[in-house]
Amino acid sequence: MGCVGNVQFLTSPRVRRREQHLRGKKLPRTLPPPKTPPSPPTPEPRIEPWGNSFIPQKNLCCFFGARERLEGLKSQILNWSYQQKVMPLLKNFNTSAMQISCRLVSNYVSRMRYLFELKEDDEACRKALSSGAFLLFHSLSPLLQRRENKFTAPFVTASELNRILQKLNQKEKYMEESVLIGCTENHVPQFALDLGRIEKAKAESLLKGTFVDLRKAFFLLAGKDAPLLSQAQGLLRWHSTHLYCSRTGRPTQKNVSGSKRVCSTEEIIYYPQASPVIIVLVSDGIQCLLARQESFPPGMYSALAGFCDIGETVEDCLHREVAEEVGLDVSSFEYSASQHWPFPNSSLMIACHALVQPGQNKIDLNHSELEDARWFDAKELTKALKRKQMTTMKEMRDVPFWIPPPWAVAHQLIKEWTQRQQPC
The missing domain is CATH 3.90.79.10 (Nucleoside Triphosphate Pyrophosphohydrolase)
Structure with missing residues (x-):
């Protein structure tokens, strides 16, 4: 019996001897069994973690009894990996500090969204005036108070400002001439108002302070007060110099927050610039x-x-x-x-x-x-x-x-x- 490729066939002894003579080799009387090609190596079964033991992958279906339960095993494996690799890293972090950081970021976003609402919604801003705090100016000079040889730029509450305006024979609507400059961590809106139409001495007497030129005030104040005063005076100055439309010559109108001025004739909008x-x-x-x-x-x-x-x-x-x-x-x-x-x-x-x-x-x-x-x-x-x-x-x-x-x-x-x- 001979073998060609994978096809086996029968041959007689005479034919085999003839082949031996032609090739110069002595063939055995009986041919050995054909060599079978080597089978590929069997891969080692993957070992998957489960709980505190290890289970060969090929036995998973048998072990759980149903294919659909493999999803449950996958979830457990991911959970095991999380506990073994991720949780030890988190122990290096201060949990309370992480919570505070997240809270501060969230508070900042909520404050910015609140200020955006006040800038865009006149009615919302008008309501906020009644609960806001005010930095006061007179002809662009901020109000300063001196206590223990230190100067501060005080905020005046809406109720206190309303009381002072009544004493100065000014209507409550005067507060709407203010501009929005920010809000506190507790979402108390902050405004700036110029009292330039009121007699300076009377206002200083009622407010128990002094209106000081801003350049000089910068040398008297601590650093924390300067940026807000700078922003407030900048906005108040911009509004005082943009009372008329540069195209039509008509008066412009300030929105309640002071974030823009509008010429109603041509519907032209002007925004504060630096x-x-x-x-x-x-x-x-x-x-x-x-x-x-x-x-x-x-x-x-x-x-x-x-x-x-x-x-x-x-x-x-x-x-x-x-x-x-x-x-x-x-x-x-x-x-x-x-x-x-x-x-x-x-x-x-x-x-x-x-x-x-x-x-x-x-x-x-x-x-x-x-x-x-x-x-x-x-x-x-x-x-x-x-x-x-x-x-x-x-x-x-x-x-x-x-x-x-x-x-x-x-x-x-x-x-x-x-x-x-x-x-x-």
Whole structure:
């Protein structure tokens, strides 16, 4: 019997001997059984975790007795994996801190949604006026109160403000001239109102405070009050300068929240705007450059600043301002922070650090822009950062120089640069 491929057939002894002669090989009288091809190796059964034991995968159906119960096993396996791998990682986290973080994020979102509703819905905002708190101004000067040699910008409740307005022979509707500026963690709406139509002395007497020019107020207040006063005055100023439509010349109407003004004739909507301004601290790697304008308080030096022109990028403006004011060519720069600034008519300050080459640091002052500019080292600025806040002209003149107050973004730039100069 012979084998070709998988086909077996019978052959006689004579035929086999003839084949032996032709091939020169001696064939056995009987042929061995054909070799069977090796079978592929049997894979080891997968082992799946279940509870505290292990069960071969091939026995799962038999073990559970029904195919549909495999889904139950899958759920248990996922649960086992979660307990073994994920739960140990969570032990490293403070559960209460995680809950607080989630709560704060949720509260922020709810406050922003609440403020959005007040901006868009006049009736909702009108109702909120009766439960709100108010920052008060007189001709754009904020009300300050002094207690224990500290100045604060107090919030006045709606009921107290209504009582004061009655004493000043003003109607309750006067409150609708306010602008919305925020809300507290507890969703108490915050407004700003200018009492410019009321006699200043009478208002100060009833409110037990003083209306102070905002520039001066910034040097008297703690940092936490300054940003909200800046926003409030910026909005009040914008409304006072946009009473008429620039296209039709007709009066514009403020919505209750003060988020926009509308010219009803052409249905033109105007929104409050801020002008972008670059403020940059220039360094040559060893010193940094500060400058002063003639309008600055005596002795104060700050970073360079200038408005962005139409069509300019932030990068273009930064390079141009440094070249225009001090004649230096910036080689690189990096962004630091931003801040709203109410002067002259609401600006968005974009703060950056810039670097010039050490061998190209000769100042070529533009006297039409600046009164003075010079290089300061880290030692000088460290002393300036430690000085107390200047509040009087005498204090300002008694020191070699001083820098803007801590809440100003220029102060932050100077502090960042000085810290970088400290040895590690």
